[in-house]
Amino acid sequence: MKKKKIAALTMCMTMAASMMIGCGSDSQSASTGNEAEETKTAETSGEEGTVTENPAKENKVASGETVKLTIAARGGSHVDVINAVKEKFEQENNVEIEVLGLEAADLKQKVALDAMNEEGTYDIVMIDDPVMPEFTENNVLLNLTAEGYEDDSDFLTASLALGKNPYGTGDTYALPFSGNVQLLFYNKDVLVELGKEVPESWAEVLEISQAAKDSGKNGYIIRGQQGNPIVSDYLPLLWAYGGDVFDENWNVTVDSTEAKEAMQMYLDLLETGANYEKNDMVSSISGGSSTMGLGWPSWFITDGSAAADYAVIPAKAETESESYASGEIGNWMMGIPANCQHKEIAIELLKYLTSEEVQRTAVDVGAVPTRNSVFADAEILAKYPYLETLQAGTENSVVRPRTAKWSAIEEAYGAELSNIVAGTKNIEQGLADAKTAIEGIMSQN
DSSP, rough: HHHHHHHHHHHHHHHHHOOOOOTOOTTTOOOSSOOOOOOOOOOOOOTTOOOOHHHHHHHHHHTTTTTTEEEEESSSSHHHHHHHHHHHHHHTTTTEEEEEEEEEHHHHHHHHHTTTSSSSSSSSEEEEEGGGHHHHTTTOOTTTTTTOOOTTTTHHHHHHHEEEEEETSSSSEEEEEOOOEEEEEEEEEHHHHHTTTSSSSHHHHHHHHHHHHHTTTTEEEEEOOOOHHHHEEEEHHHHHOOOSSOOOOBOOOOTTTHHHHHHHHHHHHHHSSEOHHHHHHHHHHHSSSEEEEOGGGGOOOOOSSSSEEEEOOOSSSSSOOOOOOOOOOOOEEOOBBTTTTTTHHHHHHHHHHHHHOOOOOOOOGGGOBBBHHTTOOHHHHHHHHHHHHHHHHHTEEEOOOOTTTHHHHHHHHHHHHHHHHHHOOOOOHHHHHHHHHHHHHHHOO
């Protein structure tokens, strides 16, 4: 256990020094407010490298006494979804479920710190998918495959792959609770006024944005704030231009020719619009004062009647360019801590919260499904037509680099991208410095 604790302590110190920004979240993200006080347990656990059930807790479950289960969740709509569906499971399994709604950074830090304890506070935890490598490599999460869980083929392949270690092919450590993928967020009325169709290339995005600026509106809105906002905002352009952060051998390629072309396009788009934070971007596009930008569907749920809408992100630079997958996938996963004290019932709760039954019910509460069967439901699609676009975007998505160092990389990369946007560095220098910083991070043990 000493070796595990040293690794966990190192990870937690690193996490405490950096912010985990959620899928499509930024520093403006709001939690649910009052944070319930966490309870601590004092029982002892088993041998090194194992998770053993405490007899007292087993007897408590067997005796029919109500068991309290604690879920550490991303605050906001996710908490609303869990609270809306938990009663059925509570009644059928004689449990009481407490849901703690936390800011993204607090959620990551609290789960990591609690992983150092012999006995955990949490029974279910939510994990932003780029954090999965950190948590799996540091033994934070229970290996569900080793516990007998068999993958459900109804999950979107791209979503299920996020919970595996190694990515896509290994054992399953978490299930996709909430689906999300970046999409092009635009105002339908503005496009009609301009006589334009939804763009299929970034050259067309620039043309429309310039036309909007010429008409007196903002064209394209970027989110150029340091860290996650600008990195997630810029990566779809980088990918559409054929670039990436790493090559297949993990060599850093953020200063490639493709990267420089993508960054020039990013700056050209900014010239037609503005640099806003998330909430201002959403309100300006939905209100019609701005034309388009990149967003996450969870930011703006529409039944199709609003002027704002979503489309799949353009997958190529020019009309005749090669197409590449370009939308950043960003699911919120759910897993069970390795030191969970109610392992068996927690597994059942995890399967319930990610089930087809719950996803069908929870759509009306703002949930974003991760199952093919829900996306294929004609009644649901008629009510929420944006889901069809979200599924198409997910099928054309790209996963962020699967490295436990991504949080640190994102901060360093985002700082240099912001320097370029602010004009304190030119494209050449900013991307060269980003490469140096990322190589330094990757070289650290």
